[in-house]
Amino acid sequence: MRHRDLPPLAAIRVFEAAARHASFTRAAEELGMTQAAVSYQIKLLEERLGAPLFLRRPRTVELTPTGRQLAPATSEALDLLASAFAAARKDAGSVLTVSVLPTFAAHWLAPRMGRFQMKHPEIAVRITATRAVVDFRREDADVAIRSGLGEWEGLTVHPLFPVAFAPMLSPKLLERHGPLTSPADLLDMLLIDPGDRWWCLWFAAMGIEGFEPAGHPDARMGDQHLEARAAMGGHGVAILTPGFYRQEVEIGLLAQPFPAISETGQNYFLVYPAARRNVPKVRAFRDWLLDELEADEQTRDKA
Amino acid sequence: MRHRDLPPLAAIRVFEAAARHASFTRAAEELGMTQAAVSYQIKLLEERLGAPLFLRRPRTVELTPTGRQLAPATSEALDLLASAFAAARKDAGSVLTVSVLPTFAAHWLAPRMGRFQMKHPEIAVRITATRAVVDFRREDADVAIRSGLGEWEGLTVHPLFPVAFAPMLSPKLLERHGPLTSPADLLDMLLIDPGDRWWCLWFAAMGIEGFEPAGHPDARMGDQHLEARAAMGGHGVAILTPGFYRQEVEIGLLAQPFPAISETGQNYFLVYPAARRNVPKVRAFRDWLLDELEADEQTRDKA
């Protein structure tokens, strides 16, 4: 296509300011450079154009006819650019796209997201729940929540909590049942979804050999959140990711009598391109999310 | 006034090309730089903006919504600038302003100017005849014809011919009168405008003491060109600047029997700012003027 034959754009910017002010000195002030630099750029532009743009009058400069003809167009063009970029910046800042694992979205993010929206009404949120690990290079996402080991290059990474699991039950059920002193005590209780691999792994990690999934009524619900609701309802012991239920523990809906284990040592992480760490909407989301997490921690610490 | 917060304009130019081509490589070709440079500039712009502009897809790049929103505006702005500058260039190239001494204008330039216009119909000529030495800094002139010693800094200078004077008369009169062997012979003839200082100076330079302006009928006409016409008409001997009348000498309207003297050693010069020596209209005028001068010389040499 067209090969535009434009003078150096920096010189155009300088010219526009100088023409607007009818003064090199004031243009220099506006542009944050020295008067000498303005003089230099104008001269450059004049030579490039082959025509003088200013007449040097004592104590002032005056546009030549050529300059007078050029000035409005340059102003208009720069205005156009400025407003386009301002709009883009604003627009780009107003939609936050979060790519998040479906589990995390359902168990942790969704219930809290409303508070973010309340806090930042100027930011529209688009949540993409996807199992695939997002590649910021080719997906239009601003931030993501991933699980893994937290070693991703070029990304800023904030650990959230471990990808782990532990038995959890309602405090009322615990009370009815009496204190649980050893993991083996759980074998007597109703396990929600006893076929879950996690139970197997957890009992094994606790040094208990005799666990047989088949030996328990099948209460599988298929979704951790449903299991959690069942547990909260006192219907049995579920094996859950504690990080998702810190608040429920705090307000007495769930109890975690034994430690959690992490199968892989993985964590959930908030990640985003390091280069964009200071973009307002990214910063807003990060700050809010870490605050939420802190709130979770504090309620647990108080407990 | 406003402080525009524009990203680097160079980056904008690159972005516009890349968006237009949907390819960094082709944008680089258009802009005459490497693909790496384009990549660099785009990245710069994205970081400055805080939002990605392209999605990096395999074997191609694709605009993000932000980029798609930005692209038309940048194209428009650059088009605007390009056409404005093209117009200015064209316009600035189409009017040639010549600042010229009135004498020179009347005696030499005016009669020849028509040929320049014929040769360059695309150039409109504006002639400013002024006694004041033009200062290209503060007057909107492209070229000037000055007299002086030819030492002006920053100006390109072409010597034209000396500011000198010599007696001239019509060949017919010369024939009627018989050969002039010595300047003193002129004392017998009708001198046009004998009160002219130049006569005095010239006779003195020739070593003739006895010249008395008052002793001659007053034929002063006040203008060299009118005197020349009178001389061509055979009405007497005029003291003229030979440079103005080379062609008349060639075609047999005037003869110069004795050498010219230059009072001050000055010349007429064509001058223009050295920086603008390659501007088409300046070059056109210079080339044409030097050609005209050459033609004068040649006719004289042939004579």
Place this chain on the structure above:
DNA sequence: CAGCATGCATAAGGTCAGCTTATGCCGGAG
């Protein structure tokens, strides 16, 4: 009317933005 203040031009010099070269990586096509 001298002296001062203002505004632009110019010279010299330094620095960093921005370019190039070289290389790696990825994915699709043959």
Place this chain on the structure above:
DNA sequence: CTCCGGCATAAGCTGACCTTATGCATGCTG
């Protein structure tokens, strides 16, 4: 499976551009 096309990245260089310092012209001012 290998090659190729297209983008990213690293390293290094250079010249465009800016600054500092100074000069010059002129209008203002007491």
